[in-house]
Amino acid sequence: MSDERANTPSTDDPTLSVCDNRTGRTYELPLTDGTIRAADLAKIKVADEPGLAVYDPGFVNTASCRSSITYIDGDRGILEYRGYPIEQLAEGSTYLEVAYLLIHGALPTQTEYEKWVHEITYHTFVHENVKAFMEGFRYDAHPMGMLLASVGALSTFYPESRTISDPANRHMQIVRMIAKMPTLGAWSFRHAQGKPYVYPDNELSYCENFLGMLFKMSEHNFRADERLVKALEVLFILHADHEQNCSTNAVRSVGSSQVDPYSAIAAGIAALYGPLHGGANEAVLKMLRRIGSIDKVPDFIDGVKSGKERLMGFGHRVYKNYDPRATIIKKACDDVFAVTGFNPLLKIAVELEQIALEDEYFVQRKLYPNVDFYSGLIYEALSFPPEMFTVLFAIPRTAGWLAQWLELVDDTEQKIARPKQIYTGDRTLDFVPRQQRWT
Numbered sequence: 001m002s003d004e005r006a007n008t009p010s011t012d013d014p015t016l017s018v019c020d021n022r023t024g025r026t027y028e029l030p031l032t033d034g035t036i037r038a039a040d041l042a043k044i045k046v047a048d049e050p051g052l053a054v055y056d057p058g059f060v061n062t063a064s065c066r067s068s069i070t071y072i073d074g075d076r077g078i079l080e081y082r083g084y085p086i087e088q089l090a091e092g093s094t095y096l097e098v099a100y101l102l103i104h105g106a107l108p109t110q111t112e113y114e115k116w117v118h119e120i121t122y123h124t125f126v127h128e129n130v131k132a133f134m135e136g137f138r139y140d141a142h143p144m145g146m147l148l149a150s151v152g153a154l155s156t157f158y159p160e161s162r163t164i165s166d167p168a169n170r171h172m173q174i175v176r177m178i179a180k181m182p183t184l185g186a187w188s189f190r191h192a193q194g195k196p197y198v199y200p201d202n203e204l205s206y207c208e209n210f211l212g213m214l215f216k217m218s219e220h221n222f223r224a225d226e227r228l229v230k231a232l233e234v235l236f237i238l239h240a241d242h243e244q245n246c247s248t249n250a251v252r253s254v255g256s257s258q259v260d261p262y263s264a265i266a267a268g269i270a271a272l273y274g275p276l277h278g279g280a281n282e283a284v285l286k287m288l289r290r291i292g293s294i295d296k297v298p299d300f301i302d303g304v305k306s307g308k309e310r311l312m313g314f315g316h317r318v319y320k321n322y323d324p325r326a327t328i329i330k331k332a333c334d335d336v337f338a339v340t341g342f343n344p345l346l347k348i349a350v351e352l353e354q355i356a357l358e359d360e361y362f363v364q365r366k367l368y369p370n371v372d373f374y375s376g377l378i379y380e381a382l383s384f385p386p387e388m389f390t391v392l393f394a395i396p397r398t399a400g401w402l403a404q405w406l407e408l409v410d411d412t413e414q415k416i417a418r419p420k421q422i423y424t425g426d427r428t429l430d431f432v433p434r435q436q437r438w439t
């Protein structure tokens with residue numbers, strides 16, 4: 001509650017004193033966790049006018065929730081899931097264990113882990129009608145569009161998922177979604193290639209099964225190189241959550257209407273589809289190809305500094321330091337290339353990074369490699385076409401979206417998302433009938 005008082009600084013409970021120069025009144029607004037409640041501003045008003053509001057396109061400085069899932073310190077380059085540093089999770093965990101951690105809030109015991117892996121493994125199949133639905137897409141359909149539509153369609157196969165107040169029901173949908181995403185993602189990939197869809201193999205791990213559904217042809221048992229499976233696990237762990245970004249905000253915003261989780265996650269996939277969110281690694285690959293060789297790097301950097309273009313895969317809205325995910329991915333490149341053969345574009349990327357990290361232009365602006373700088377190189381080495389890159393992001397991010405959705409559903413402070421606007425249009429016009437307007 002805001003309180004209109006005399007302007008005396010308080011030391012016990014931190015407050016913000018706001019003087020409204022229109023009225024000369026001073027208000028003391030409680031400060032909690034470095035924020036004020038936007039609703040408290042509404043009490044600052046002149047006569048019958050609407051109270052004060054905050055104008056914040058893109059939510060650049062507005063906290064929309066309290067969350068205990070992911071912590072980012074952009075200045076120091078820190079990323080933690082439930083308090084665990086991303087580096088340690090990437091080194092020692094599996095994607096499914098990280099998914100459990102994000103969703104349940106703690107690492108699983110052995111029994112919990114085995115049960116969780118079993119549940120996920122035994123929900124990877126989808127209804128045959130989903131397969132028929134996917135087969136109905138045009139031969140050249142974008143895999144991300146297919147994934148988005150198929151996840152939305154799942155809500156019609158599980159109508160009970162609308163009962164979001166029941167924890168057991170929620171758990172069932174969470175298991176289904178994490179389990180089925182690789183199946184839907186792999187089938188959207190096979191579709192564009194005109195290849196038969198491959199059914200899940202319950203003998204394989206989560207990531208190996210995904211690789212099998214992507215690449216298996218006539219062999220009886222598919223086995224992927226362990227180093228590639230590990231690299232995919234690492235990439236999945238790194239992409240599992242990233243607090244309140246555009247797609248997570250979409251999941252929370254749509255989820256706040258209390259719709260079923262399939263529809264809420266479909267909203268997240270739609271947001272991720274956009275080039276400003278999920279598509280930068282593809283742009284990095286194009287850029288590296290255009291540069292072509294190491295000797296062209298200095299000229300390219302000069303072009304960036306003179307404002308002709310951007311160094312794709314560099315810079316971040318939150319990280320003003322090395323994106324910790326980029327460091328881990330760079331290391332994973334070596335493991336992947338040991339199997340697939342060296343990608344000469346890596347040399348250009350490393351040279352670009354070296355020059356940029358020492359150059360005053362990039363240093364001053366705190367521009368460092370982000371997660372997308374090296375990930376496209378790995379995806380390409382794994383034989384993925386660029387259209388698949390965003391699908392490879394959406395599959396692991398599902399765990400993060402679901403953890404955020406669950407937190408939203410349990411948060412008694414949350415309401416249906418309904419931002420204010422500043423109306424700039426006409427008012428009180430009188431309607432003129434068509435006959436009069438058109439003469």
Ligand code: CMC
Nearest residue numbers: 277280304310311312313314315316317365367370371372
């Ligand atoms: N290359 C060259 N200059 C840059 C770059 C870049 N990649 N990024 C920012 N700058 C400059 C920009 O020109 C501006 O300079 P000045 O102050 O002289 O006008 C200054 O740095 C600040 O840039 P900004 O655009 O205000 O920064 P932002 O926080 O709004 O943008 C960004 C962040 C990621 C959109 C931007 O850095 C960018 O376009 N990077 C390239 C695209 C990219 O790699 N995107 C992937 C982001 S990571 C994805 C994820 O986490 O999900």
